Amino acid sequence: MKESCRDAGFSLVELTVVVLIIGLLVAIAVPVFSAPDASVKQKACFANQRTIEGALQSYRMAADASPPAIAAGTTAGDTCPLIAAGYLRAWPTCPLANGAPTSTYAYGYDVHGHVVLPTGGSDCSTTHGLYR
Numbered sequence: 001m002k003e004s005c006r007d008a009g010f011s012l013v014e015l016t017v018v019v020l021i022i023g024l025l026v027a028i029a030v031p032v033f034s035a036p037d038a039s040v041k042q043k044a045c046f047a048n049q050r051t052i053e054g055a056l057q058s059y060r061m062a063a064d065a066s067p068p069a070i071a072a073g074t075t076a077g078d079t080c081p082l083i084a085a086g087y088l089r090a091w092p093t094c095p096l097a098n099g100a101p102t103s104t105y106a107y108g109y110d111v112h113g114h115v116v117l118p119t120g121g122s123d124c125s126t127t128h129g130l131y132r
Contacts, residue, residue, distance in 0.1 A: 038127075041095040045124060046131035048092035048107060049115045055087035056113040072108030072116040094124035 059067055059082055067081040082088045094117075097105035105124060108116040117125040 042128045044095040045128040048094070049117075049131050051088070051092060052082075052107055052109060052115050053113065055082045056109060058087050059085060060113065066111055066113060069111045070108045072106065072118045094118055094128070096124050096127065 056067065062085075070080060080088070080091060083091065092107060094105040094107070105118050107118060110116055115130065117128070117130065119125050
C-alpha cells in the first residue's frame with residue numbers, strides 16, 4: 001500500500017502562517033520589554049542624585065562646613081572630600097553612560113549642596129532631570 005504525500009510534513013502556507021504569528025508576537029513584545037529600561041535608568045539616576053545629596057548632608061553635619069563644589073563632568077576621584085572622608089565609596093555616574101567616558105556622565109554639586117547634572121555630551125539632564 002502506498003503512503004499519502006500529505007502526511008510528510010507541513011505545507012508552505014502553514015509554515016508562513018506560523019512565521020507571521022511569531023513575527024507579530026515579537027513586534028508586540030519588543031516595546032513592552034524595552035520601555036521599562038528607560039524607567040529603570042531614570043530611577044537609578046535619581047537614586048544616584050539622592051546618594052550624593054545624602055553624603056553632602058552627612059559631610060556638612062560632621063564637618064560643620066560645606067565641601068568645595070565639584071563641577072559636573074569632572075571625575076571626582078580621590079580628591080573629592082566625600083570620598084576621602086568615606087561618605088561615598090566611588091563617584092556615581094549617570095546610567096546612560098553605557099561604557100562611554102565617565103567624565104561625560106559624572107554628576108557634580110554646588111556649594112549649596114545641590115546636585116548638578118552632567119551636560120557636556122551627555123543627555124542625562126534632558127532625559128532624566130533632577131528628581132525634585
